[in-house]
Amino acid sequence: MAAGDKVLPPLSCGSVQQQALLHSLSCCLAGLCAFLSMLDNFRFGMALLLLVIIWTLWFCPWSIQRRMALPIALMSGPENQYLLQLGNGEQVQVQLRAWPFLHPRLGVLTLRGIHKQKYTLIGVFPVRDAVWRLWRLHLRQVWAERKAVPDRAG
Helix, strand or coil: CCCCCCCCEEEECCHHHHHHHHHHHHHHHHHHHHHHHHHCCHHHHHHHHHHHHHHHHHHCCCHHHHHHEEEEEEEEHHCEEEEECCCCCCEEEEEECCCEECCCEEEEEEEEEECCCEEEEEHHHHHCCCCHHHHHHHHHHHHHHHHHHCHHHH
16 A cells, blocks of 8 residues: 555445335335325326336345345545445445535445446434544545546646
8 A cells, every 4th residue: 555545444334224224215205206196196196106116126125135235334445446345245346436425414425346336325424423524525535636627728
C-alpha cells in the first residue's frame, strides 16, 4: 500500500434482514400505489397491481438465496478499490458506478462487481455516525475527482 492510500473503517449497513427489508420497501410502496390507483380506476389499478406483483416476485429478495446475496458492508482498500461483503460471507471487489446518495442519515450506493454484477447498498445511520461521515466525505471526494473535467484552454 502506498503512503498516500487511506484505508477507511468498514461501513456496516445492518444485517441481512435489515437489508432485505430496505430492498423490499420499494416493492411495498409500489403495491400501495397500485392499490390506491385501483380505488380510482378499477381496471387500470388491477393491471398495475398485476405488474407490481410480477415485478415484486422478480426483483425483491424473498428467497433465502437472494437474501444471502445482499450486500451488508463496504470496505476500502488501496488505490480506491472497494470490497463488498455479502450476507453469505463472500467478499466481492466492486467499483462505484453512479453518483451515490449521501444523506447524513441515509446512504444508497450503486456498485458494480468485476463480473458486471450490480449491487445496491442501502444504509440507515444514527445521527453523527463517525464512520458514515468519513465514508461520505471520501465518496464525495472520489466522485468529484472522477467527474472533474480537465481544462481545455491550458
